[in-house]
Amino acid sequence: MKTGNTFKYENRLAKSVVTRGGMSAAEALSSAQQAVELVRDPTIAEIDANLKEIYALGDQLKTVGGFDEAGLQQLYICANRVVAMGGVFGLGELGQAAYSLCELVSRFQTLQRFHGQMVQVHLDGLRLLRTPGDHPAAIREQVLAGLRQVATSVV
Amino acid sequence: MTDRAEARLNLSKATVLLLQNNQAELDILGQVFIGFGVKAIRKCLTLTEAEDCIKHGILFDLIIVDCDMAGGVGFDFVTRLRRMEENENRLTPIMLVSGHTAPSSIARARDCGANFVVAKPITPKTMFDRVMWLARETRQFVVTETYAGPDRRHKTFGPPAGIKGRRHDDVSAKLGKAGGPDMSQSDIDALLNPKRAAL
Numbered sequence: 407m408k409t410g411n412t413f414k415y416e417n418r419l420a421k422s423v424v425t426r427g428g429m430s431a432a433e434a435l436s437s438a439q440q441a442v443e444l445v446r447d448p449t450i451a452e453i454d455a456n457l458k459e460i461y462a463l464g465d466q467l468k469t470v471g472g473f474d475e476a477g478l479q480q481l482y483i484c485a486n487r488v489v490a491m492g493g494v495f496g497l498g499e500l501g502q503a504a505y506s507l508c509e510l511v512s513r514f515q516t517l518q519r520f521h522g523q524m525v526q527v528h529l530d531g532l533r534l535l536r537t538p539g540d541h542p543a544a545i546r547e548q549v550l551a552g553l554r555q556v557a558t559s560v561v
Numbered sequence: 562m563t564d565r566a567e568a569r570l571n572l573s574k575a576t577v578l579l580l581q582n583n584q585a586e587l588d589i590l591g592q593v594f595i596g597f598g599v600k601a602i603r604k605c606l607t608l609t610e611a612e613d614c615i616k617h618g619i620l621f622d623l624i625i626v627d628c629d630m631a632g633g634v635g636f637d638f639v640t641r642l643r644r645m646e647e648n649e650n651r652l653t654p655i656m657l658v659s660g661h662t663a664p665s666s667i668a669r670a671r672d673c674g675a676n677f678v679v680a681k682p683i684t685p686k687t688m689f690d691r692v693m694w695l696a697r698e699t700r701q702f703v704v705t706e707t708y709a710g711p712d713r714r715h716k717t718f719g720p721p722a723g724i725k726g727r728r729h730d731d732v733s734a735k736l737g738k739a740g741g742p743d744m745s746q747s748d749i750d751a752l753l754n755p756k757r758a759a760l
Contacts, residue, residue, distance in 0.1 A: 409702070409705075410703055410704055410705030410706075411704045411705075412589070412701050412702070412703050412704075412712070413655040413702055414701050414702070415701075415702045416652070417654060417695075417696070417698050417699070418622045418652075418653065418654075418720065419575070419622050419623055419654050419692070419694050419695055419698070420618075420697070421646050421700075422570055422571055422572050422622070422692075423568050423569070423570060423571075424568075424569050424570070424571045425568070425569065425695045426569070427569065427571050428570050428571025428572070428573070428598070429571070429597065429598060430569050430570055431568055431689055431693075431705075432569075434570055434596065434597050434598070434685070434689050435686055435689060437597070437687045438592070438593045438594075438596025438597055438685035438689070439597070439685050440594045440595065440596060440647075440690070441592040441593065441596035441598065442589060442685060444592060445585075445589055445592055447587045448585065448588070449585050449588070449589060452573070452583075452585040465631060466572075481663075483631075485661070486629055486660040486661050487583060487585075487586070487591045487625040487660075489660040489661055489681055490586050490629070490660045490681040490682055491585060491586065491589065491682060492682060492719045493681075493682030493684065494589055494682045494683070494684060501682055502688060503662050505660070508661030510658070512661065512663050514663070516664065529727055541677060546709070555562040555572065
């Protein structure tokens with residue numbers, strides 16, 4: 407068996423860790439949060455655009471009624487974008503519901519199976535968690551727990 | 562020795578490459594690094610753009626790649642970069658960012674040669690912690706027929722029991738013969754519970 411080559415190398419990023427100058431963690435986080443706020447509105451708009459597409463795909467999948475590979479893949483892509491963006495601006499629970507939808511779709515894809523009601527309950531969860539302030543925390547937690555249970559029941 | 566709690570991050574001279582699968586995520590990540598004080602950020606939405614940056618002489622201090630690009634091209638990008646022996650960027654710290662990870666992508670994320678994977682959503686706190694972690698990275702670089710990238714073993718426990726190590730510095734778990742006489746119980750006690758000598 408051929409052995410590999412192992413060697414030490416210079417980590418160029420190492421010189422960025424300093425004791426003077428630069429930013430402390432608190433300064434960096436405050437500055438970054440301010441910078442991120444500048445893209446709040448377009449990001450929320452992008453989340454809503456993806457949710458709209460998810461709901462439309464949900465209707466499409468309901469109409470088809472069976473395993474629709476292309477529709478499921480697009481549903482996965484849109485939900486994964488909500489996973490990526492939701493938690494940045496206080497919609498972390500929406501992101502978790504989207505993650506659960508990704509998990510469900512991923513399991514459907516692996517098993518070549520489809521169950522429309524499991525998708526629909528996730529869409530209902532997304533609608534509810536898009537406005538978290540309208541619902542008590544205990545309800546939101548129960549919804550998320552229920553969605554996870556639904557997604558992981560596909561084996 | 563620098564206390565970790567006091568460490569500061571100065572990225573004002575760092576050059577960062579961001580490869581993301583959509584504009585909104587790219588903008589968020591870009592803003593995070595602007596907030597961290599990075600002045601040179603290359604934002605790419607396609608593999609072609611990122612490869613052009615890599616091949617045209619820009620030396621990056623940090624590369625962030627999206628796992629969620631269609632067809633897993635983000636993994637391919639990292640794999641190819643780690644094999645570019647003439648390109649200094651092959652040793653640059655690479656962070657993968659991932660949303661939901663399909664089972665088929667888990668092994669690819671592990672084997673493509675990135676330093677590590679960070680789960681989305683990318684918040685300033687997560688990114689600061691991970692950049693700090695990457696900056697302190699001391700793992701060696703490994704090149705084999707099937708893998709090129711930082712050592713995937715974060716701890717040196719040696720190879721699993723019963724398996725012969727593949728590296729020249731792998732220490733066998735099997736003990737050899739004693740090199741001298743056994744220690745007395747009082748020597749062992751003194752070793753475990755050293756007492757200050759009365760002078």
